[in-house]
Amino acid sequence: MPNPTVTALFRPEILAMSAYHVADAENFIKLDAMENPYGWPADIQQAWLEHLKDCPMNRYPDPEAKSLAAALRSSNNIPEEYGLLLGNGSDEIIQILQMALSGDATVMAPEPGFVMYKQIALSLGLHYQGVPLQADGFDLDLPAMLAAIHSSQPSLIFLAYPNNPTGNLFDAQAIKEILAVAPGLVVVDEAYAPFADASFIGELPNYPNLLVMRTVSKLGLAGLRLGFLAGDNAILEQLHKVRLPYNINCLTQITANFALTHQDFLLEQTRSICQQRSEVLAELQTMADIKSYPSAANFILIKTLTRSADEVFVSLKKQGVLIKNLSPQGGVLHNCLRVTIGKQEENRAFLAALQNALRNPQ
Numbered sequence: 368m369p370n371p372t373v374t375a376l377f378r379p380e381i382l383a384m385s386a387y388h389v390a391d392a393e394n395f396i397k398l399d400a401m402e403n404p405y406g407w408p409a410d411i412q413q414a415w416l417e418h419l420k421d422c423p424m425n426r427y428p429d430p431e432a433k434s435l436a437a438a439l440r441s442s443n444n445i446p447e448e449y450g451l452l453l454g455n456g457s458d459e460i461i462q463i464l465q466m467a468l469s470g471d472a473t474v475m476a477p478e479p480g481f482v483m484y485k486q487i488a489l490s491l492g493l494h495y496q497g498v499p500l501q502a503d504g505f506d507l508d509l510p511a512m513l514a515a516i517h518s519s520q521p522s523l524i525f526l527a528y529p530n531n532p533t534g535n536l537f538d539a540q541a542i543k544e545i546l547a548v549a550p551g552l553v554v555v556d557e558a559y560a561p562f563a564d565a566s567f568i569g570e571l572p573n574y575p576n577l578l579v580m581r582t583v584s585k586l587g588l589a590g591l592r593l594g595f596l597a598g599d600n601a602i603l604e605q606l607h608k609v610r611l612p613y614n615i616n617c618l619t620q621i622t623a624n625f626a627l628t629h630q631d632f633l634l635e636q637t638r639s640i641c642q643q644r645s646e647v648l649a650e651l652q653t654m655a656d657i658k659s660y661p662s663a664a665n666f667i668l669i670k671t672l673t674r675s676a677d678e679v680f681v682s683l684k685k686q687g688v689l690i691k692n693l694s695p696q697g698g699v700l701h702n703c704l705r706v707t708i709g710k711q712e713e714n715r716a717f718l719a720a721l722q723n724a725l726r727n728p729q
C-alpha cells in the first residue's frame with residue numbers, strides 16, 4: 368500500500384527518482400568503483416595511528432579546516448588569491464553549488480557523464496539539460512553545446528575532465544570556447560587528475576567563471592570523503608554560506624593532512640595504476656569481441672560487440688569479478704561496461720574471466 372502521507376508531502380520529482388544504487392561487493396574482486404586497490408605501507412599506517420591520537424573527539428572540528436586547506440593548496444598548486452571550498456566528497460560540493468542557484472536555474476552537462484550532476488539537480492527541483500557527446504569517441508559536440516548554452520542559458524555547466532564513464536579528456540580548446548560563452552559558472556571536475564596529465568587549474572586567471580573541482584577519492588582516500596573546489600573568491604564566498612559549518616570531520620582533517628604530507632606513496636600507487644592501465648588496454652585491444660576506449664583515468668570503458676553486456680556482466684560476477692554495467696543507461700552506453708584498474712593479479716583475473724565470458728555463453 369502506498370503511504371498517502373508520503374505522496375502528499377514529497378515533491379513529485381523526489382517520488383519519481385530512484386536512489387543512487389551501490390552494488391554489494393562482498394567477496395568479489397572489486398573493480399566497479401574507481402578505488403585505488405592498494406593499502407598503506409605498515410610504517411605509514413603506524414605513523415598515521417600515532418597522529419590520530421591527537422584528534423580531540425570531544426570538540427567540533429575546525430570549521431574552516433585551515434591546516435588541511437593549506438596542504439591541499441600546496442599539493443594541488445592552487446594560488447592563495449583563489450577561494451577554496453572543502454566538501455564531504457566532491458558530491459557534496461556538487462550539491463552546495465546547486466543549492467546556491469536560483470530555483471528556476473538550468474544545470475547542464477554532457478552525456479554520458481557523471482550521474483550525480485543530474486541526480487542532484489532533479490532532487491533540488493532545478494532544470495537539467497544533458498547534451499550528447501559525439502557518438503564516435505565521446506568528445507564534446509561543441510556546436511551542440513554552444514547551441515544548448517545559447518538557448519537554455521545554463522547557470523552552471525559541469526565538465527568532467529577526464530570524463531566518467533568514458534575515460535577521455537575533452538578537447539581543451541572546446542572547453543575554453545564554452546568558458547568564453549557560458550553565461551554562468553563552469554565547473555571543470557578533475558576527479559581523475561591523479562591519472563591524467565592535464566588540468567584547468569592554470570586557466571583560473573583567464574576565466575572568472577571557471578571553478579576547478581577535485582577529490583582525494585580516486586587518489587586513494589575514498590573512505591575519507593573529501594573534495595575541494597577552487598575559483599574566484601567572490602563566488603566561493605557565497606558557496607561558503609550554503610556549506611554546513613563542520614562538514615569536514617576531524618578524523619578526515621587529520622588523516623587527509625597526514626596523507627598529503629606523505630603523498631609519495633600515493634603517487635607511487637597511482638603510477639602503478641597508470642602502468643597497469645596500459646597493460647590492460649593493450650590486452651583488451653587484442654580481443655576481437657570487444658571495443659575498448661583509451662582512458663586518461665583509472666578505469667576503462669569497453670563495449671561488447673558479439674554478446675550482450677548484461678550477459679557478460681553476469682558471467683563475470685559468477686566468476687567473482689564485479690565491474691560496472693552501464694548498459695541499463697541505454698543510448699550510446701548500450702552494451703558498455705566499465706572496469707576499474709586494480710592490482711596486477713586482479714586485472715589478470717578480470718581479463719581471464721572476460722575471455723571466458725566471451726567464449727562460453729552461459
Ligand SMILES: *Cc1c(COP(=O)(O)O)cnc(C)c1O
Pocket residue numbers: 401455456457458459481527530531556558581582583584589592593594
Ligand atoms: C567519483 C567522481 C566524483 C565524486 O567524488 P567524491 O569526491 O568521492 O564524491 C566526482 N566527479 C566525478 C566525475 C567522479 O567520477
